[in-house]
Amino acid sequence: MKYSVKILLLLPAFYFSLYGQAQDVNELIAKVKEKLDKVNDYTATGVLKTDVVFIKAPLSNVVIYYKKPNHYRMVKNGGISILPKGGVSVNMSSLISNDKFSILDAGETVINKIKTRIIKLLPTDENSSIVLSTLYIDETTLLVQKAVTTTVDNGTYELTMTYGKYAGYGLPDKVIFSFNAKDYKLPKGITLDFDEKTKPAEGTDQKNKKGKVEITYSSYTINKGISDEVFK
Amino acid sequence: MWQLLKIELYKTFRRPRTYIAFGAIAALIILLQFGLTVDGQEYADFMLQNLGNFEVQGKMLNGYMVCYIILQLMLVHVPLLVTLVAADMISGEANAGTLRLLLSKPYDRGTIVLSKFFAACIYTLILLVWVALLALFVSMFLFGTDDLFLMKTNYIVLIKQDDVFWRYCCAFGFAFIALVTVASVGLFFSALAENSIGPIVATMSLIVLFTVLGTLNLPVFDTINPYLFTTHMTMWKEFFDEKVTANNEVIAGSIQDMPAIIHSVIILFIYIVGLTGATIFIMNKKDILS
Numbered sequence: 001m002k003y004s005v006k007i008l009l010l011l012p013a014f015y016f017s018l019y020g021q022a023q024d025v026n027e028l029i030a031k032v033k034e035k036l037d038k039v040n041d042y043t044a045t046g047v048l049k050t051d052v053v054f055i056k057a058p059l060s061n062v063v064i065y066y067k068k069p070n071h072y073r074m075v076k077n078g079g080i081s082i083l084p085k086g087g088v089s090v091n092m093s094s095l096i097s098n099d100k101f102s103i104l105d106a107g108e109t110v111i112n113k114i115k116t117r118i119i120k121l122l123p124t125d126e127n128s129s130i131v132l133s134t135l136y137i138d139e140t141t142l143l144v145q146k147a148v149t150t151t152v153d154n155g156t157y158e159l160t161m162t163y164g165k166y167a168g169y170g171l172p173d174k175v176i177f178s179f180n181a182k183d184y185k186l187p188k189g190i191t192l193d194f195d196e197k198t199k200p201a202e203g204t205d206q207k208n209k210k211g212k213v214e215i216t217y218s219s220y221t222i223n224k225g226i227s228d229e230v231f232k
Numbered sequence: 233m234w235q236l237l238k239i240e241l242y243k244t245f246r247r248p249r250t251y252i253a254f255g256a257i258a259a260l261i262i263l264l265q266f267g268l269t270v271d272g273q274e275y276a277d278f279m280l281q282n283l284g285n286f287e288v289q290g291k292m293l294n295g296y297m298v299c300y301i302i303l304q305l306m307l308v309h310v311p312l313l314v315t316l317v318a319a320d321m322i323s324g325e326a327n328a329g330t331l332r333l334l335l336s337k338p339y340d341r342g343t344i345v346l347s348k349f350f351a352a353c354i355y356t357l358i359l360l361v362w363v364a365l366l367a368l369f370v371s372m373f374l375f376g377t378d379d380l381f382l383m384k385t386n387y388i389v390l391i392k393q394d395d396v397f398w399r400y401c402c403a404f405g406f407a408f409i410a411l412v413t414v415a416s417v418g419l420f421f422s423a424l425a426e427n428s429i430g431p432i433v434a435t436m437s438l439i440v441l442f443t444v445l446g447t448l449n450l451p452v453f454d455t456i457n458p459y460l461f462t463t464h465m466t467m468w469k470e471f472f473d474e475k476v477t478a479n480n481e482v483i484a485g486s487i488q489d490m491p492a493i494i495h496s497v498i499i500l501f502i503y504i505v506g507l508t509g510a511t512i513f514i515m516n517k518k519d520i521l522s
């Protein structure tokens with residue numbers, strides 16, 4: 001009897017703790033969104049580095065344009081760039097720009113010595129290109145330290161952010177996109193490299209099938225207005 | 233020697249056969265450029281299908297890439313065109329009955345052979361300049377320039393625009409050495425015959441045979457492949473590969489395997505010196521009966 005009474009007394013507490021956490025999570029996302037909403041548009045300059053085992057590409061100077069809610073474009077100052085499909089345009093603002101997702105609390109963890117809250121966003125829109133997003137948010141600074149996004153067409157990407165002087169706007173100084181890179185191989189009849197010997201890039205882990213694209217931002221020009229023509 | 237060289241060049245460029253190679257090269261390159269102008273984007277899209285979950289932004293099909301495609305197709309066949317002239321140098325004179333008259337000049341046979349060899353080299357150089365003009369400069373004019381995006385069998389190389397032109401200069405320089413090797417093979421066979429058909433066919437057959445052996449990638453041929461001159465003739469492609477750091481960052485202006493290129497140059501020079509020396513030896517010993 002006493003045991004069952006204890007359970008009955010604990011049940012409301014359990015319910016309220018869950019409800020309280022759910023509120024807490026919704027509130028956290030709302031605060032992060034509010035912070036990111038300060039930025040209506042930006043033009044950023046940066047350096048792009050493609051780090052994939054079968055790609056030898058030099059560093060590139062790029063200009064990135066963003067406009068609410070989800071217009072994003074990266075332009076290289078002349079030349080050719082190799083980018084993962086769909087992944088680079090994934091950014092925090094576009095991830096939580098709409099309310100069409102369910103929020104789940106998935107606990108806490110430590111990333112780069114920063115305690116973060118794990119929040120899973122499940123899109124409610126059946127036509128969404130995103131299947132699941134997992135955000136790792138620093139509750140103190142309301143900054144997303146890491147995001148793992150699974151898309152319908154382009155697999156899973158992991159974004160790791162490092163913040164600096166633009167942290168007040170929620171804009172990172174460095175973003176690392178990690179993704180699974182499929183094996184690359186072309187028939188010799190197409191490449192005409194009949195004398196080709198297997199020579200993958202030096203100094204890289206040949207078994208590591210993860211690819212990375214790093215963007216190191218040097219400057220942001222925020223809320224100065226960007227024409228829609230830029231994104232066409 | 234200079235006088236002999238001038239005479240040899242006059243004889244070479246007086247023959248209509250000499251210009252077959254220039255015409256063939258022009259026709260082939262123009263056709264390739266026309267094809268890439270019309271369907272080049274489809275070709276590029278076809279290649280990019282194999283890129284998996286990556287996309288390429290920028291002008292992939294530019295003059296530098298078109299030139300690379302042309303050279304890949306052509307530098308297997310240009311040696312055959314060099315053979316047409318080089319393998320005719322001595323045997324053609326024997327066939328025409330002018331060899332005895334030539335050797336009666338107050339020059340030793342070695343000097344005469346060398347003058348023919350240098351004339352073949354100059355012809356090769358002019359032919360290669362012709363290839364460079366059409367394949368590189370006309371392509372740059374038609375397609376513009378941008379970074380060079382190369383999809384090799386196992387990996388992709390992206391070379392910045394300002395890092396490409398000097399590589400082409402080096403590649404053509406290497407191609408010159410490779411074609412002079414072919415010319416020395418043709419000259420060698422030419423010294424053994426009394427008419428031109430035999431040396432021309434023999435040289436062409438040897439090039440085709442060695443190329444096929446090198447392409448087959450069968451282990452049984454792995455022991456001889458490093459010694460075949462055709463194996464080393466394709467090393468010009470190594471100029472279009474870059475070194476990377478431990479962090480997979482490209483080192484601008486670098487060449488992935490310079491020692492391999494130097495090794496191939498040495499092998500080709502050995503062939504040139506050896507075959508030309510053998511030709512001189514044969515001509516010194518030969519009884520001219522024609």
